[in-house]
Amino acid sequence: MELLELRQIRKTYHLGEMDLEVLKGVTATVSKGELVALMGASGSGKSTLMNILGCLDRPSSGEYWLDGNEISLASVDERATLRNRLIGFVFQSFNLLARTSALDNVSMPLTYGPVHVHEDEMQERAAAMLKKVGLGDRMHHHPSQLSGGQQQRVAIARSLINRPRLLLADEPTGNLDSRTSEEILQMFRDLNEEEGLTIILVTHAQEVADHAKRSIRMKDGLIANEAELKGAHK
């Protein structure tokens, strides 16, 4: 079953007089429970595509279906609600709130949910998430008191707190050393295999992409090739 489907996605930026077409008609699908790597050199349109996938941006034309919702025409507020409900973000630079405990960092997205969650329940759910990522004993630490790997795990816990359909990880290991990177990537694989979470890993590194079951390679605003890394040929 398709979780997301892209049909002829185009994105054009207007830079003064000049129009810059970054995406030139991307068509792709990702099924539920997949672990996909989105690869490409810088300037290939990879980040733009990721922004559209994350509902942060709208395509200039084309259709984007996510979990049965058509996103390309959604308003700013509608997209915000969709992001809150359907998508978890993990960033290269963690983006944790400084001088805020891990617990509060993780529970933060619940504040913006459509239904009001009671303070105690927020704490409970955040604590459960932190235990799941192996930080049960660091709940009240501030980001500055945590290592890079631990910070990224807090970020992962935060991305999972709203039980998203899609986890978008933008260079999640870019700021980590190789051993920690391995741990984080293993965590993504576990989440994918054990909970059937759909994950898109945006990366430029082949070692990272190797952890994925499939990789989508971008080149000059188009999908260059879709190579099945593991499993059967498409």
Next chain:
Amino acid sequence: MRALRIFKIALRALRRNVMRAMLTTLGIVIGVAAVIAMMEIGHGSTLAIQHTIATMGAYNLMIFPGNAMLAGISTGTGGSMRLSPGDADAILLDCPSVTAAAPVVWARAQAVYNNLNWQPGSLIGTTPSYLDVRDWGQMAEGNPFTERDVRNTSKVCVIGKTIEKMLFQDESPVGKEIRLMNVNFKVVGVLKAKGANMMGSDQDDIIIAPWTTIKYRVSGAYSSSTGVTTTTTTTILPSQVYPAAQAPLYPAASASQQADTPQPVRFANVNEIVVSARSGPEVKQAIDEITALLRERHHVHPNMPEDFTVRDMTEMVRTMSSTTELMTTLLLIVAAISLVVGGVGIMNIMLVSVTERTREIGLRMAVGAHGKDILRQFLTEAVVLCMLGGILGIGLGRATSWLVRTIKHWPTATSIGAIVAAFAVSATVGIIFGFYPAWKASRLDPIDALRYE
């Protein structure tokens, strides 16, 4: 509940940088403190000024008897004899806006002490309440005469500073006797100096005695000569020159005797009643109350004009209210300026804060915050900051006014209104000056915000 959470988030955000929050809100703290201190000190001064003006008689009302017609000839104000000391008592009793009332009898006489003599500027007969009406409570020396003296027609008086200087020079007048119309008055007290009144006449050139004494021992003939019932005699009787030597006070005269030898009748009318209203705004009300009461007491027909007139110190009252107004306006201007300066400080720091926290805003938007959530968050932060500043400022302002009161002994008055207003205004300043930065934050694009370095 949601509001509570937003408030908590705002507090948490402010706690992340306590020092800066403190410095940011300092503008508001100082502004509000200045307002509160100025208000309390200014309010105190205003009250003091009002009190001073009140001492000058701004709240005083004067009631004069009205016009009387004698065979087609109008006597003008003061001609009728229908104002009585009983009216003064009734006014004090029945008019809630009145704090003191005293009947006044005028007289004119030469004051003599030993070899010195002097014509006092005013010689009046009244009750001790007169001193309350005129705010003349404190004596330079001795004591005022009493109600008992009024009842007993005692020959006592209090004198003003000018009289003391002119008749007694270096002596202490208390206990000495002065002569007025050949009646000996014992001086029981000396009034404090009051200086000239607004018209320039010397208010200390005065002798005050019980109205009964003045009326029946000094000015009996004088007062009744304008009366309606006595027929004037062409011969000057010794009794008119020396009223104290008058034979029986209540002559048992037959009708024919009365027609043959007319005797002055003891009238209990007074020339004036002075009244003091409770406060400036109550002067008008006091006039209404007195008018209604006296109309009833004098049985004035509803369709007829009053047989008395009530006068107030309109000009003085106006002066007073303009003084108060000036003071308040001045304070408001100072308050507005300081709060605007404080508000600009808040806006400045909130803009810095928004820029500094661009990534946080981007992140919050990425996880689903709407623009209005961000707007609300930053607005709440600004308002909380301002209100904390307001609370600190109120405390600081009150402390300042307390210091001024205890060290400099200036009068201050607590102004609840100012405290409430300062709090409300600081919250408003937070909303006004916090809105632009918050709006700017809410309009950020999450993609750019997340990438912001």
